[in-house]
Amino acid sequence: MMNLVQLNMKRRDFLKITSAGAATGFVFSACGHKEEKLIPLLVADQEIIPGVDYWKTSACQQCSAGCGITVRLIEGKAKKIEGNPLHPLNQGRLCARGQAGLQVLYNPDRIRSPLKLNGQRGSGQYQQISWDEALKMVTEKLKELRVRNEAHTLLFLTAPLSGHTRILVERFMQAYGSPNLFIHELFSDEAVRKANLLSMGYDRFASYDLENANYLISFGAAFLETSRSVVRNSLGFAHSRQGRPGVRSKFVQVEPRFSLTAASADEFIAVRPGTEGALALALAHVIIKENLYDKDFVSNSTAGFDEWKAAVLNDYSPEKVSTITGAPQRTIERIAREFARFGPSLAIGGDAAAAHTNGLSNMLAINALNALVGSIGRKGGLFFAPSPPLSPLPKASGESDRRAGSTGTGASGSSTFPSLLQSITLSGLSKRRPINAAIIYNTNPAFSLPEPAQVREFLSQIPFIVSLASFMDETASMADLILPAHTYLEGWQDSIPEIGTGAPMITLGQPVVKPLYNTRAAQDVLFGLAKEIGGPPAESLPWATFLDMLKTSYQGLYRQKRGSVVADDFNRFWDEVVKRGGWWDSEFRQQFQFGTPSKRYEFSPLQENGRVVVMTAPKFEGEEAQFPFHLHIYQSIALGDGRGANLPWLQELPDPMTTVMWNSWVEINPGTAQKLSIREGDLVWVESTRGRIKLPALIYPGAAPDVVNIPVGQGHKEYGSYAKGRGANPIEIIAPLAEPVSGALAWAATRVKIYKSGEAARLAKFGTDIREHSQQSIRR
Ligand code: SF4
The missing domain is CATH 3.40.50.740 (Rossmann fold)
Known part of the structure; x- marks a missing residue:
């Protein structure tokens, strides 16, 4: 069988060949192409040579981004995971969670039988x-x-x-x-999807042409650490900064906490929680008032602009928004001018900015900035990923029962x-x-x-x-x-x-x-x-296995006769797709089209009593007098939403901003800590109307005075020996408020109070006295 070949190839050689393939685009033919022997589809046990490594491609499932991976195998055992260099999404790169996939496989806490x-x-x-x-x-x-x-x-x-x-x-x-x-x-960032649906007609996350953007403002989106496709985003961002001789993009991050993404920015603007959209509208105000917007795009490709413009000019002056957000008026004006003049410009929203009771209007305001400068469907702007041309499957029979009460x-x-x-x-x-x-x-x-x-x-x-x-x-x-x-x-x-x-x-x-x-x-x-x-x-x-279903559907890709794999018969096509870890067509170009009924960008999709609603005020649970702090939870770069907590490699990964490992903590502004006589390591109670949790205090200059930050991921009561009984879970004290239109959980809308418990603990931090912590004490 011509494709069942042993791969006697060093990793260096593999990368050399695969990189060449990636650069040139591979077309499979029957002429014995060198890449034909790249990765064996199946290697029979008797063909495995002891000590020789084999590489197989697969798909990372540690988050939903869909990166391609290669796995190094020796004698049938997986030894290392790396990024698939052929894959256009992650181009050979992988994040820490992707690398840690081996510990999912070999984890001692796996369930081994029914x-x-x-x-x-x-x-x-x-x-x-x-x-x-x-x-x-x-x-x-x-x-x-x-x-x-x-x-x-x-x-x-x-x-x-x-x-x-x-x-x-x-x-x-x-x-x-x-x-x-x-x-x-x-x-889930449901408010982001909803905003995209209402304004652009796509119930999906947008993709960003970061490589070609010259000016980038991110409102709350932790797009370089945890937000959605982090490897893809990092590659695009790196190119925009260092990949274009003579051109380096400017990046501004807007959020309440100084995050890892903020640390990569040229400028960080701290705003009050839930006011990110108001800031976007103030930028729009300046751009419109100073005639800096893309008039061709606005008149030919948008709808509802005049109503929206009137409301923005009336209610969102930089002076007024400065008092709402806490951002200086001059900064707002300068950033607005830069954003409009130094394009292609791109505004990205998500994470905490989308997780307020006004998350949808925040996201619509951020989307509108892209429409104002004509950055939708254009180079350096945003677009929506095209679907692969799979075969339609036979129609499913049966119908869901939709009797009253169905949700x-x-x-x-x-x-x-x-x-x-x-x-x-x-x-x-x-x-x-x-x-x-x-x-x-x-x-x-x-x-x-x-x-x-x-x-x-x-x-x-x-x-x-x-x-x-x-x-x-x-x-x-x-x-x-x-x-x-x-x-x-x-x-x-x-x-x-x-x-x-x-x-x-x-x-x-x-x-x-x-x-x-x-x-x-x-x-x-x-x-x-x-x-x-x-x-x-x-x-x-009707298929015997999932593999059979995949093969039926991939017939559509085979029939295209284009893209990364083209073959004379389906079996050879399939083998090559398996070897390469997927199918893609990098030459494909799609004309952008709005999916809205008007086939235009909709500036004013939210209306109330016949008037456009450009922004709603955020609501919070907990009276300010009793609960003076905003609770800002964020996804751990290592543990995600907690799914990575059972993997010791990820537990041991120092948090990039605090260097803490194996634990959770609450970040408190130094001035606030001084006022409350809280020192690092003091165990403090963080209490909302829903309950309280106890965590070690971490004095963090990147925390706003009236905001406390807690990473999500720890506090498991189950989930195996590495996760169970470690740290605290801040989700337990989150109020179940929702954004009313999308229904998205407003996980950033909880107020808390903090006070000392009288106890103290030492945080395991990299670069301090970590050697003093025995593995046993760290685990305890
Ligand atoms: S972003 Fe990281 S975890 Fe997600 S698919 Fe890619 S490598 Fe895996």
């Missing part, structure tokens, strides 16, 4: 059972619901999914007959996190529409939703919960049955990057090692269930 609850919910008492027994339990339950005409009472709860796993889950639920597919992620939205009944939050916190979902069974996959709402007691109560009311999980986290430990899932290095998966380069692309992940334990691919478990249930689920998923 487990059945053998005690009270939450008792942790499970007994091992066989896959046959486990699947029989699930199929009997799911069949029973359908027989009782209660298919709609099945809940499927998952993290945001990409590629064909998403298609599979949506088809499964539609064919089964339930609209209750919920997507949950704490930092689902969208074609497949999928819904978003805010609906779940609201359903749980308003005690709505289980009361309005009883949930009789739940399948939970790859998400941990018992850790990452506010009001954990209500979340646990909600879960405890569900008669049957099955968890498809690799680790026993806070949510899996509430399940009646645990079906242990492969890690991403053991199974097939793919991702369609939402934030891209302009090329249609899909990242394909092959199993790079044999499964270590008695686990199965979550996708294949769903295929098995569909088959056993029969009827529409079986008809809608």
